[in-house]
């Protein structure tokens with residue numbers, strides 16, 4: 462097993478119309494991880510993923526998938542990856558069983574080694590196995606696309622906005638499958654999503670791209686801890702008296718009577734905030750802290766760039 466499932470160097474894509482979708486991306490995705498590729502609309506996420514999938518031809522740069530250079534070993538690098546694209550492309554006259562079987566054939570999986578039934582079971586389409594694809598609901602088509610990406614037992618699974626516009630049930634089913642494949646089969650997973658909460662929960666590591674450039678890449682916790690702002694929420698014993706927060710600390714009274722004290726970690730410690738509360742004659746009945754979330758990180762990074770132009 463290579464250390465990195467994917468290695469990208471100096472990746473550029475300029476579309477025929479002159480649109481520079483990727484402006485030189487360097488990125489490594491560790492094998493065995495669940496990796497989130499985030500960024501605003503038009504950032505270049507799908508372009509990058511479609512290059513990995515072999516659906517878009519790169520303008521410049523190097524891509525290695527599972528150690529195989531896309532240009533030197535195209536067949537091996539293609540066999541190592543399975544992609545669930547953002548735009549579903551599906552033959553409406555195929556059945557799910559037929560779709561999976563044909564896809565396996567395209568990848569040269571011998572009949573005896575195909576796992577059509579196992580995949581149908583996993584994506585919950587066993588009883589729809591022989592229905593025409595055009596009769597499937599949107600959610601079922603998505604599930605079939607996931608199944609298609611897995612027929613050749615790839616090392617790397619790439620999901621482009623798999624949960625955009627799908628219901629909660631399908632989302633949970635999708636993530637449960639992704640987690641299980643990652644944990645039990647060691648599958649490396651790369652996903653893009655608009656739902657930052659989802660990325661925060663699912664991904665070990667995250668890269669954010671914006672306007673074709675990589676702006677940050679880090680472990681999810683490390684990314685979250687970059688933000689300096691923190692909030693201590695104190696539920697007082699009884700009614701809280703008037704309280705002027707110390708300098709550098711903001712106070713917001715919540716509806717449930719809690720005091721939310723905002724401070725920056727580099728300037729103030731939680732102990733100082735608590736001391737000030739006690740000094741004001743407030744006895745905390747309950748204390749909890751609110752961490753910054755990925756949305757805050759995202760806005761602070763992409764927002765700053767927008768302001769800068």
Ligand SMILES: Nc1ncnc2c1ncn2[C@@H]1O[C@H](COP(=O)(O)OP(=O)(O)O)[C@@H](O)[C@H]1O
Nearest residue numbers: 476478480482501502503504505506507508509
């Ligand atoms: N086939 C294409 N031809 C020309 N421009 C494209 C094509 N696909 C995407 N683009 C442009 O490239 C940029 C990145 O798009 P995309 O990779 O789809 O971003 P994302 O998936 O992050 O929303 C956008 O400006 C988009 O308009």
Ligand SMILES: [Mg+2]
Nearest residue numbers: 506507508547
């Ligand atoms: Mg996209």
